[in-house]
Amino acid sequence: MKEVSKAVSLEAVASKKKLTSNFFKKGISLALFSGLIYGLWTACLTMGMTKGVWGDWYGANTAGLSAFAIAYLLAALGNAINDTCSAGWSLLYALKKGKFKDFLRCVNTAPGRIIIVAALIGGPIAGTAYVIAIQMAGSIVVPISALCPAIAAILGKILYKQELNKRMAFGIAVCVFASFLIGSTGFTGGASTSTFIGIAIAIIAALAWGFEGCVAGYGSAMIDPEIGICIRQVTSGIANLFILVPIFGIMAGGVNISVDLAVQAFTSGPAMIWFALSGLLSFITFMTWYAGNSMCGAGLGTACNGTYSFFGPLFCLLLLGVYGGMDGWALPSVAWIGAVVMMFGILTISMNPLDLLRRKNEEVQLDEAA
Template sequence: MNDNSNVASLQAIAAKKKVSSDFFKKGLSLALFSGLAYGLYTAFLTMGMTKGVWGDWYGANTAGLSAFVIVYLLAAIGNAINDTCSAVWALLYASSKGKFGDFLRSINTAPGRIMILAALIGGPIAGTAYVIALQMAGSIVVPISALCPAVAAILGKILYKQELNKRMAFGIAICVFASFLIGSTGFGSEASASTFIGILIALIAALAWGFEGCVAGYGTAMIDPEIGICIRQVTSGIANLFILVPIFGIMAGGINISTNLVLQAFTSGSAMIWFAISGFLSFVTFMTWYAGNSMCGAGLGTAANGTYSFFGPLFCLLLLGVYGGLDGWALPSVAWVGAVIMMFGILTISMNPMDLLKRKKGEVQLDEAA
């Protein structure tokens, strides 16, 4: 009787641990997919900014636009259109899940306001800086922007007194080394001034996304991630389109400049197809990242999402370089090595890589016990 009871107890424990293990694996898979989706979003967004009216704006004659408009205002408009499309997808998803009412009720709550703050940091600031950097320096800036987990770890220590142990410090050092390795390719004799500036602007994106990660991590602990994502995307779309773009328009000579360009961009059908896809991928990225974080832990989820440092340049090369036939999207081998090193550094910040081996060993033991 006791033997049967012990066997049943061991089987129950093994079954429970197997469920937990499957839950962890699913979360890790979602987080890894979020990194892949972010790489695709980067490529599709950039492709959209080569089609239709964008081709005229960035063409040889620049359509009579000033240098400020071409470098900064157009990037802000591109980011605004992408985030607006992403917000539409988020609202459609929330409605399909019957959570649109929850979204409205959550906006004016403490966690809702925290998510709005995170969106303002990550959307208008980080997102626009990222697009500007892409236009100026190409896909080399993608791994540089992936320094955001290292930034988040440092800011977490400063703002929230979170742990920053020797392993995490080592991971940050790896990321910094990788960023210098990647950035060094922009300082060669053939490198342009715009490449160097683009790399510096990518660092701004990394800083802002790192700060957003600290804020959003606190907010999503108190709110349904699906609602939090909806708040984030809608806020970012509105802030980009109705705050940042008009400000850049005024700086360019008048708000009517930005208004006219936005209308032309939204009515350029051949480009909007690509923006609709990039907006969807942007929404999917945050959806799977947040879901993955809740299932496998924020640390490992962030590390898995950081694989976009590799997927971004890869999909830009395939979509823009190979499919689109555009020059300038191939990276030197040292940059690819740096991207892989960057992923390892992000993983080291988020967790002890040896824990993955220990977990795997434990799963084998559980299977044997079952």
């Protein structure tokens, strides 16, 4: 009787471990998927900013816009429209899931306010900087912006006294090396001022996203990820459209400029099709990233999401270069190598890569025991 009970107990333990392992692997799959979708989002948003009235603004017919408006105001407007569309998708999702009332109730809670702060950092600041960098330097800035996990690890040590061991320090060094490797390709044959500024602004995006990760980590741990995403996207959309864009408009000559451009952009059908798609992809990538983090851990989830350092340039090349027939979206082989090295560095920061092999061996043993 004892032998039967022991056998049943061992089988229950093995089943529980296998269930935990499957949950962990699903989290990794979601986080990897979020990285892929983030890369596709980058390409779709950039494509939207070449269609309709945007083609005139960035083309020969600049509608009398100043250099400042073209470089900064339009980028802020593009990011604002994307985040507004993303907020719309997130609200529709909350309504469909019956969580809209929960969304309203959670906004004014401590975790909700923390996510709002994170959204203000990651949306208007990081998101707009990312779009500006892409417009100035092309897809070369995508892997550089992926330095955010390394920055988050450093800020976590400074702000929250979190662990920063030798393995994580090595991973940060690898990421920094990869960023220099990628950045160096932008200066071959003579560096343009636009490229240099774009790379610098991409670093600002990485800093802001790294800080957002530190701030949001605490808030998202105490709230339903689906509600947290809704709070983030709505906050980002409102802040971008009604705060940041008017500020840039004033700097460009008057708030009326930003209003006129926003009306033209929202009524440009060919562009809005792509913005609606990019907004949906933005919502999906953050949703799957948050869900993946909750299942496999924020560190590994962020590392898997960091694969957009490769998928971003890839989809830009396929959608803008191959499908759109636009020049300037191909990257040299050194940049692709740097993107892969960046992914390895991000993985090393989040965990010991050898742990994946150990986990695989444990799964084999569980299968044999079953």
